[in-house]
Amino acid sequence: MKIITGFLTGNLLNDTTNIDIDASAKRYAELLHDAIASEFPQADIIIRWQSGEGSIPYDLQTAIYFSPDCCYDDAVENITEHVNWIADKVWQSFEWIIYASGTNG
Numbered sequence: 001m002k003i004i005t006g007f008l009t010g011n012l013l014n015d016t017t018n019i020d021i022d023a024s025a026k027r028y029a030e031l032l033h034d035a036i037a038s039e040f041p042q043a044d045i046i047i048r049w050q051s052g053e054g055s056i057p058y059d060l061q062t063a064i065y066f067s068p069d070c071c072y073d074d075a076v077e078n079i080t081e082h083v084n085w086i087a088d089k090v091w092q093s094f095e096w097i098i099y100a101s102g103t104n105g
Contacts, residue, residue: 010053
């Protein structure tokens with residue numbers, strides 16, 4: 001199984017004062033990857049992101065792929081919802097926030 005999901009960096013925080021948004025986005029992607037991997041250890045996981053805010057472009061939306069000879073329509077929907085739930089939990093932890101040099105949160 002392959003899990004692809006992503007985000008727009010501008011959707012991470014409303015106020016980026018004193019935040020290193022590039023480092024924070026990278027850290028969020030790392031934590032998200034690890035959290036998904038802990039739930040789906042056999043999956044190939046790809047996390048994508050780009051600058052911007054607003055609606056998530058199609059290529060950053062969560063997608064689940066099984067081998068070509070399998071078709072699990074219900075499973076795809078359930079896994080997609082679970083991956084999005086994991087992403088929310090990681091975001092809500094705020095452990096991914098990296099402050100700019102010389103500042104403290």
